Amino acid sequence: MSVDDRHSASHTLVIGGGVIGVCCAWYLSKRGARVTVLERDQVGKGASFGNAGTIAPGHGAINKPGRVGQALKSLFDPLSPLYVAPRLDPELVRWLWAFIRTCTEEHAAYTMGVLGRLGHATSHLFDELVASEKLDCCYHHEGYHEVYQTGHGLESAKREAEFTRRYGFHPETLSGEALREREPAISSRILGGVFFPEAARINPYRFVCEMAERARRNGAVFRTGVEVADILTAGGKVRGGRARDGETIDADAVVLAAGAYSVPLARKLGLKLPLQAAKGYHRDHKLGQGTPELRRACMLGENLVFCTPMDGFLRLAGTLEFSGVNHEIRRPRLEQLTNAAKRYFNGLESNDSWSEWCGLRPCIADGLPAVGPVARYKGLFIATGHAMAGLTLGPITGKLIAEYILDGRPGMDIAALSPDRF
Numbered sequence: 001m002s003v004d005d006r007h008s009a010s011h012t013l014v015i016g017g018g019v020i021g022v023c024c025a026w027y028l029s030k031r032g033a034r035v036t037v038l039e040r041d042q043v044g045k046g047a048s049f050g051n052a053g054t055i056a057p058g059h060g061a062i063n064k065p066g067r068v069g070q071a072l073k074s075l076f077d078p079l080s081p082l083y084v085a086p087r088l089d090p091e092l093v094r095w096l097w098a099f100i101r102t103c104t105e106e107h108a109a110y111t112m113g114v115l116g117r118l119g120h121a122t123s124h125l126f127d128e129l130v131a132s133e134k135l136d137c138c139y140h141h142e143g144y145h146e147v148y149q150t151g152h153g154l155e156s157a158k159r160e161a162e163f164t165r166r167y168g169f170h171p172e173t174l175s176g177e178a179l180r181e182r183e184p185a186i187s188s189r190i191l192g193g194v195f196f197p198e199a200a201r202i203n204p205y206r207f208v209c210e211m212a213e214r215a216r217r218n219g220a221v222f223r224t225g226v227e228v229a230d231i232l233t234a235g236g237k238v239r240g241g242r243a244r245d246g247e248t249i250d251a252d253a254v255v256l257a258a259g260a261y262s263v264p265l266a267r268k269l270g271l272k273l274p275l276q277a278a279k280g281y282h283r284d285h286k287l288g289q290g291t292p293e294l295r296r297a298c299m300l301g302e303n304l305v306f307c308t309p310m311d312g313f314l315r316l317a318g319t320l321e322f323s324g325v326n327h328e329i330r331r332p333r334l335e336q337l338t339n340a341a342k343r344y345f346n347g348l349e350s351n352d353s354w355s356e357w358c359g360l361r362p363c364i365a366d367g368l369p370a371v372g373p374v375a376r377y378k379g380l381f382i383a384t385g386h387a388m389a390g391l392t393l394g395p396i397t398g399k400l401i402a403e404y405i406l407d408g409r410p411g412m413d414i415a416a417l418s419p420d421r422f
C-alpha cells in the first residue's frame with residue numbers, strides 16, 4: 001500500500017480479544033483512533049490466557065530441518081512433544097506439505113531474519129509499555145535458561161545459539177555446574193544449557209487484561225460475547241462485521257485477529273490462510289508444595305516444556321499437538337509436562353496442580369505470521385498466525401497494524417508477513 005493509498009479509517013473493528021487483538025486496540029486507541037473489539041467469549045481467554053509467559057525474542061520459527069523426521073515419527077507416538085494426530089484432512093495434508101518444504105536451513109535463516117528484527121523491536125516495546133502504562137503483570141526482563149540432559153540435545157542447542165548470535169542476540173552456553181549455581185533446583189542429570197539474556201517473562205493473562213484496561217481508558221470499546229459470523233464487504237472495501245445474532249457493526253477497517261479460529265472468516269471472503277491449530281497444555285503447580293522454586297524461566301530442551309515462575313506458582317507449559325480445532329485435554333500429554341519436569345529438577349514430588357488448561361496456537365505453514373493489509377479488500381487487515389510467539393510479538397504486531405491503518409504503511413519493512421503471500 002502506498003502513502004497515497006493510505007487508509008484513514010474512522011472506525012476500526014478488531015475481531016478477537018486475545019493478545020494480538022488487544023495490542024492492536026491499544027496502539028490504535030493510543031493514537032486517538034475509534035476502535036471496537038468484538039470478542040465472542042471473554043477478553044484474553046483464548047491461547048493468550050495460559051501460555052508459558054515467556055517473551056522470547058531470539059526464537060526462530062518451528063520450521064527447522066530436523067522437524068520433518070520428528071513430525072513423521074510423531075504420527076506413531078502420541079506422547080512426543082510434537083504430535084500430528086493422523087487424520088484424513090486435505091487442509092492438514094496441504095499444510096504439512098507446505099510446512100515440510102520450508103523445513104530447510106535457507107528458510108530457517110530467512111524467517112529468523114524477519115522474526116529477529118521483530119523480536120528486537122517488541123522487546124523494547126514491552127519495556128516501554130510496562131513502564132509507561134504501569135502494567136501490573138509480573139514482568140521480569142532477566143532472560144531464561146534452556147537446559148539439556150543429553151549430549152546430542154546440548155550440541156544442537158549450541159549450534160542454535162551460534163545461529164541466533166548472527167541476528168544480534170547474545171546467548172551464553174553454560175555447563176551443568178554453572179546452571180546449578182544459578183538454579184539450585186536443576187538436577188545433576190543436566191549436562192548444560194544456554195542462557196538467553198534478551199528474554200523476559202510475564203503473566204500473560206494479566207498482561208492482556210492490563211492492556212485492555214488501558215485501551216478502554218483511551219476510548220476503545222470492548223464488546224464480549226459477540227461472535228463475528230461474517231466480515232462485510234462491498235465494492236472491494238470492507239464495511240464492517242455481522243455478528244452471529246444478525247447485528248451489523250459498521251466500520252471502514254477490520255482487523256482479523258481471531259487466532260487459531262481465523263480461518264472460517266477468511267475463507268468466507270475467498271482468502272487463503274494456511275493455518276493449523278497447534279494445541280499446547282499448561283499445568284500450574286503452587287509454590288511451597290514440593291515445587292522447585294526457579295529464579296528464572298527455564299525450557300526443558302529435549303521435551304520443549306517451559307517452566308515459568310509466576311506469582312505464587314510455577315507454570316509448566318508446552319507440547320505441539322496438531323489435532324484440529326478442539327479443546328479436548330489428552331491426559332497422557334498433560335501428564336508429560338510434570339513427568340518431564342521431574343526428570344530435570346530436584347524436588348518436584350507431587351502431580352497436584354491447581355490449573356490445567358489447553359489452548360490453540362495459530363500456526364502458518366511457512367512459520368511466519370500474517371500481518372498486514374489484504375489487497376483484495378481495502379480496509380481489511382489480518383493479524384494472526386503467531387504460533388509459539390504470539391505473546392512475544394503482540395506489541396510489535398499491534399504497533400504495525402496501527403501504523404498500516406493510520407499512516408498507510410508500517411514503521412518497518414514487513415513485506416515478508418503479507419497475508420497476500422499465499
Ligand SMILES: Cc1cc2nc3c(=O)[nH]c(=O)nc-3n(C[C@H](O)[C@H](O)[C@H](O)COP(=O)(O)OP(=O)(O)OC[C@H]3O[C@@H](n4cnc5c(N)ncnc54)[C@H](O)[C@@H]3O)c2cc1C
Pocket residue numbers: 015016017018019020021038039040041042043044045046047048049050051052053054055056226227228229257258259260261262265278279280281282306317318319358359360361362383384385386387388389390391392393
Ligand atoms: C501452551 C502454550 C504455550 C505458549 N507459550 C508462549 C510463550 O511462552 N511465548 C509466546 O510468545 N507465545 C506463547 N504461546 C503462543 C501464544 O499463546 C499465541 O501465539 C497467542 O496467544 C495468540 O494470540 P491471538 O490473540 O492470536 O489468539 P487468542 O489468544 O487465541 O485470541 C483469539 C481470540 O479470538 C476470539 N475469537 C475467535 N473467533 C472469533 C469470532 N468469530 N468472533 C469474535 N471473537 C472470536 C477467541 O475467543 C479468542 O479470544 C503459547 C501457546 C500455548 C498454547
